[in-house]
Every structure is written in C-alpha cells, then in structure tokens.
Amino acid sequence: MSSAIDFYFDFYSPYGYLASLRIDEIAARHDCKVNWKPFMLGATFSITGHQPLTDTPMMADYTLLDLARSARLQAAKFCMPDEFPQAALSCSRAFYVLVDQQPEQAVALAKAIYKAIFGEGKDGTRIELIAELARNLEIDAEALVPAMQTQPIKDRLKAETQAAINRGVFGSPFIFIGDEPFWGNDRLDQLDRWLETGGW
Amino acid sequence: MSSAIDFYFDFYSPYGYLASLRIDEIAARHDCKVNWKPFMLGATFSITGHQPLTDTPMMADYTLLDLARSARLQAAKFCMPDEFPQAALSCSRAFYVLVDQQPEQAVALAKAIYKAIFGEGKDGTRIELIAELARNLEIDAEALVPAMQTQPIKDRLKAETQAAINRGVFGSPFIFIGDEPFWGNDRLDQLDRWLETGGW
Numbered sequence: 001m002s003s004a005i006d007f008y009f010d011f012y013s014p015y016g017y018l019a020s021l022r023i024d025e026i027a028a029r030h031d032c033k034v035n036w037k038p039f040m041l042g043a044t045f046s047i048t049g050h051q052p053l054t055d056t057p058m059m060a061d062y063t064l065l066d067l068a069r070s071a072r073l074q075a076a077k078f079c080m081p082d083e084f085p086q087a088a089l090s091c092s093r094a095f096y097v098l099v100d101q102q103p104e105q106a107v108a109l110a111k112a113i114y115k116a117i118f119g120e121g122k123d124g125t126r127i128e129l130i131a132e133l134a135r136n137l138e139i140d141a142e143a144l145v146p147a148m149q150t151q152p153i154k155d156r157l158k159a160e161t162q163a164a165i166n167r168g169v170f171g172s173p174f175i176f177i178g179d180e181p182f183w184g185n186d187r188l189d190q191l192d193r194w195l196e197t198g199g200w
Numbered sequence: 201m202s203s204a205i206d207f208y209f210d211f212y213s214p215y216g217y218l219a220s221l222r223i224d225e226i227a228a229r230h231d232c233k234v235n236w237k238p239f240m241l242g243a244t245f246s247i248t249g250h251q252p253l254t255d256t257p258m259m260a261d262y263t264l265l266d267l268a269r270s271a272r273l274q275a276a277k278f279c280m281p282d283e284f285p286q287a288a289l290s291c292s293r294a295f296y297v298l299v300d301q302q303p304e305q306a307v308a309l310a311k312a313i314y315k316a317i318f319g320e321g322k323d324g325t326r327i328e329l330i331a332e333l334a335r336n337l338e339i340d341a342e343a344l345v346p347a348m349q350t351q352p353i354k355d356r357l358k359a360e361t362q363a364a365i366n367r368g369v370f371g372s373p374f375i376f377i378g379d380e381p382f383w384g385n386d387r388l389d390q391l392d393r394w395l396e397t398g399g400w
Binding site: 044047048049050051056057058059061062065066069070072073165168170181183184186187189190193200 | 244247248249250251256257258259261262265266269270272273365368370381383384386387389390393400
C-alpha cells in the first residue's frame, strides 16, 4: 500500500478532532505514515456556499448530538468550546513553524491543541495556550511564538490552504491514500479497510 | 428496543437508495419494523441553504466517487440516472396511495422504484415506469395511476413532508429510533449498534 497518507484538517473542526484521535493508529497498523496537514477550512465555504454545520439551520442541533454520540462511540473526551467556530490561524501557523525541522513535535503539538479545544473546551485562538502546550512538550515556546507572526509562516499557511483546495479538499477531516479521497470522520473505517485491502 | 423505526427518504436520493437496500435486514435482526416515509427533500433546501451535493461546487466529483465506492462496498448495483436531480413527486404519491391499505406492496413498490432509478438509471418521473413496476408486483396500476393525481394524495405528500421537517429531518436517508435521529447511509452501522445495545 501507500507508504503515507495525507490528513487534512482544520483545528476548529470537531470531526477533525475525532479523526485525529484515530488516524495515527489506523495508519500504523498498515505500516503507513501520516502527513498532518492543517488548513483553513473557512476558505472553502465561499466556494461551496456552505457554512459550519453548527451555524446551518436544522442541522445545528443534529450535529451537536451526532458529535457527542460519535465521541462516546470511540470513547473520546469531547466538548464544544464556548466560542465556536473560530479561525484557527495561530494553531495552524504554530504547526507550520515546526513541521519541517521538528515534525514529530509538530504533530504532538497538533494533538495537544486539538485535545485542549475539543477535549477541554479551551480557547484555541489564545497564543498563551499554544505556548503553554508547546512548553509541556519541551518545544521552545519563546522561539515558536514570534515565528508564528512572520510573513513566511503566514504565507506558508495560505499556500498550504490553496494547495488543499486545488487538490479538491472541501471539508475536515479529508484524507488521501494516493489519489483516493475520503471525507469525514465517518469514513475512517472505509479508510482502514482500503489500507488493508488495497481498495475495492 | 423500539418496535419500529422511521425511515425518511427522497426517491431521488442516491444515499437513500443505498440505505433502502439494507434497512429492512438491519431492523429485522432486531425484531424491529420499518416505517418507510418518503418525503420531498427539496423542501428542506430553502431552509438549510444547501442544494444537492452533485450540484455543489467541489463536492460534486467527490460525491459521485463516494457513492460508487460505497455501493461497491455493500455490493449494490449502482448508477446515476441521466437526469439528476429530479423532483420525485410521482414516486412518492404512488407510495402514499398504497401505504394505508396495502403497506407491504407500498414498500415493495418503493424498493422497485429505487432499483429502477439507481440500479438501472431509469427515469423515475415517468408515470409509465411506475405503472409497469406496479404491475410487476401485481398492484392494480389502472387504479394506482389516477389515484396519484387526486388532491387528497397530493395533500398527503405535502403533509408528510411538513411533518418530517417539523421533526427535524433535513437529509435523506434520515432515520429515527424513537427520538434518536440518524442522518445518512453512513450511519447505518451506528443504527445497527444502537438497536443491538439500546444506545451508548
């Protein structure tokens, strides 16, 4: 099978959070690496005409119920943060500061951020939170925080988001095995099976 | 567990078709009856602001791929009809002509219509097709067709659609176990588990 899968997600996507808890384990069972790829989901809404499900009439209540039920099913801690949705610029930039030089720490920080937002309901837009989570992982927060504000990192996130859109990514989570796309936390079992069987 | 589940669907919903192939078998394993409840999904689009996924930028190609892949996974014949989407007024009215007096034939006709549209790509808006499928099931097509055009049946479909919306139905398929809602063909495994366990 593919030696790597691409895992696109927005840090303020609750279904992305649920997928983040399972994706590495699924891939590892198939000797597969995961490329974590945060992007800004909001950039797709002007193309699809959609908005967050929690802001969509009729769908909002169901979505909250489905999220809680899906979380219980996978035994995941889950809560919605008070402020939702928000633009996850800082979280995403922090990731791209780290990913080239310290890829494992970048992913560890991504997981910690997701757990803070959707496991504990914390405000993921607070730079102080990101710094604290970084320090807990022995990442140099004093270097990380100013780097997040630099133009190359801002441009990197824009470029990654545009590249995701160019590839057809319109939701979170969105995963590719080679060219085969899978949209949604509810496609992880299909993804697992695809890695197992090579497709059907 | 509940002795009956409510299965809402639009006859021009391809995910509804895929669910229609499994829903009776899943329910039967749990000694559960299925109330088939066709409604006009289009009536929800003006509320949610959505449109068919196959008409939504970026989502269209993925949806066609996902439908074909999901169909292969459940070993279902699947194709998209040339004209899509369409308003499934005639199919739905035919169902409601039959459901009170001949409930088993109503469901048999619903299954036959779905298979004609999404298994064979036939045009489900053609009254002649509905009549032919009815005759194959030994339903009196000469009584069925004129009954479909009567005001009480037109009103019945409107009332069923409004009742679905009032209950929070915004997609197809949409299934209730008691008050617990499940949206999408990709929730059938959860539905199965809920019937098995009584919920989690």
